[in-house]
Amino acid sequence: MKRVVDVLAPLILIALLLGGWEAACRLLAVPGYFLPAPSAIGAAIAARWPELLHAAANTLVMALQGLGVAALAAAALALPAALSPMVERAVRPIAVGLQVTPVVALAPLVVIWAGLERPGLAVAALAAVVAFFPIFSGVLTGLKSADPDLERLFDLYEATPFQRLTRLRLPAAVPFVLEGVKVAAGLSVIGAVVAEWVAGSGTTQGLAWKILEAGNRLRTADMFAALALLATLGFLLNAAVGGLEREALRRWRGR
Amino acid sequence: MIAELRSVEVDYGRRGRALGPFSLGAAPGEIVAVVGPSGCGKSTALRLLGGLEQPTRGEVRRTVGRGETAVVFQAPTLAPWASAGANVALPLELAGVADARARADAALERVGLSGHGDASPAQLSGGMAMRVSLARALVTDPKLLLLDEPFAALDALTRRRLVEDLHRVWDQTRPAVVFVTHDVEEAVYLAGRVVVMTPGPGRTAAEIAVDAPLPRPEGFRTSLGFREAVAAVEAALALAETAA
Ligand SMILES: Nc1ncnc2c1ncn2[C@@H]1O[C@H](COP(=O)(O)OP(=O)(O)O)[C@@H](O)[C@H]1O
Ligand SMILES: [Mg+2]
Numbered sequence: 001m002k003r004v005v006d007v008l009a010p011l012i013l014i015a016l017l018l019g020g021w022e023a024a025c026r027l028l029a030v031p032g033y034f035l036p037a038p039s040a041i042g043a044a045i046a047a048r049w050p051e052l053l054h055a056a057a058n059t060l061v062m063a064l065q066g067l068g069v070a071a072l073a074a075a076a077l078a079l080p081a082a083l084s085p086m087v088e089r090a091v092r093p094i095a096v097g098l099q100v101t102p103v104v105a106l107a108p109l110v111v112i113w114a115g116l117e118r119p120g121l122a123v124a125a126l127a128a129v130v131a132f133f134p135i136f137s138g139v140l141t142g143l144k145s146a147d148p149d150l151e152r153l154f155d156l157y158e159a160t161p162f163q164r165l166t167r168l169r170l171p172a173a174v175p176f177v178l179e180g181v182k183v184a185a186g187l188s189v190i191g192a193v194v195a196e197w198v199a200g201s202g203t204t205q206g207l208a209w210k211i212l213e214a215g216n217r218l219r220t221a222d223m224f225a226a227l228a229l230l231a232t233l234g235f236l237l238n239a240a241v242g243g244l245e246r247e248a249l250r251r252w253r254g255r
Numbered sequence: 256m257i258a259e260l261r262s263v264e265v266d267y268g269r270r271g272r273a274l275g276p277f278s279l280g281a282a283p284g285e286i287v288a289v290v291g292p293s294g295c296g297k298s299t300a301l302r303l304l305g306g307l308e309q310p311t312r313g314e315v316r317r318t319v320g321r322g323e324t325a326v327v328f329q330a331p332t333l334a335p336w337a338s339a340g341a342n343v344a345l346p347l348e349l350a351g352v353a354d355a356r357a358r359a360d361a362a363l364e365r366v367g368l369s370g371h372g373d374a375s376p377a378q379l380s381g382g383m384a385m386r387v388s389l390a391r392a393l394v395t396d397p398k399l400l401l402l403d404e405p406f407a408a409l410d411a412l413t414r415r416r417l418v419e420d421l422h423r424v425w426d427q428t429r430p431a432v433v434f435v436t437h438d439v440e441e442a443v444y445l446a447g448r449v450v451v452m453t454p455g456p457g458r459t460a461a462e463i464a465v466d467a468p469l470p471r472p473e474g475f476r477t478s479l480g481f482r483e484a485v486a487a488v489e490a491a492l493a494l495a496e497t498a499a
Contacts, residue, residue: 149330150332152307153332156306156307157321157350157395158321163349167348171334171336252335253336253375254337254377
């Protein structure tokens, strides 16, 4: 019963909001280019469904490519940083610098470096840039998160550095890494959208481009249609990664 | 002496003196209890005895190798990602012993947890987790067993049962045991000798011998000898607190 309510409550709220929106548009006769009614947006989604789905898939693929690259780079840098305080001191300011620089500001450069004819590469690279820090930070924190008394046991039994890494630090890091990846997955979609926006070229064919293109032609209902898909994409990705995280944690804890 | 602290002092940087000057030894097969107010340096003394830390001044003598020492901490400190059996087998696996899992199962049996090897720590009650932690300490057949307020977080009934179990497993191989606790009755029941420490930085305030066989005879808790020893330790603790 509680589960049903949990699922229904947000759906009812969304239905109410959409209903209010629809009624307001009709009663006040708001022009469609200014604020289209939900029914008009629904019609736009239905009319352009294959095209929108294709664009969403493109955005998702570019974001996930970025996420994969970010995960590899973050692990490769965080591992030595966790083992050596000197490496950590050297790497951390750069990682933080990367994090605090707005991705919009980096995008034009990355687009040039990737080559104007390969905007997809630039988008994936920028998704990787924003996804990097949460994973880096998760791996680094996680590798140092082991219980100090467990560390003392490893001292007591004279564990080798390799044993300490594989039997203590890496397993202890798992929950932190999962959390980092979850945050990074959401950010990677945002990174991909912002990058595509700046790349501003039709060749990437992602959702951001759909919004831009429709905006240029003042087809507001189409803008909303792409926006709705983008929100749904983000929501589903978040739910999927969250579910994976819970399942992985359940296994990690052995129940 | 299996391990001995001789006039050791420990300073922790700007926080100043944490312990000492303090002397404490454990003879083979002996059970020593250490009681003292919190923050007086009991855990620090135990880490010194285990060779996990070096004193700022003074001397630590150990005739046992590192692999012959075992430590049980206040929390069970089990690795949550590994089963109870894998946690118990860890010390042997780190040393590359071949039949680690079989010996871990035997150690679990000694603490009354046979058949629980596949349970994960999250599934265990507090008392069971502490038994697993004890099994992990016993699995190497240590000559020196150091316990740092191991039962402090458990309810009174579970504690009493664990104290009895500790005596039983101790009797099988008779390691030297140093047991830190803030529970005076537990200290007197468990140990042949109770060392009372002053408030931090801890020194020896008194030493009370408990004159009765180990493991304890039936009804020892209600005997005059037990109650007199408890009163003596409590008086020494109170005196040390007011003097500070
Ligand atoms: N690693 C450490 N660094 C700095 N201070 C410490 C450290 N360990 C313990 N201390 C301090 O030393 C004193 C004694 O600590 P501890 O041995 O844990 O006392 P007890 O176990 O008797 O409660 C305390 O004041 C504590 O804050
Ligand atoms: Mg302590």
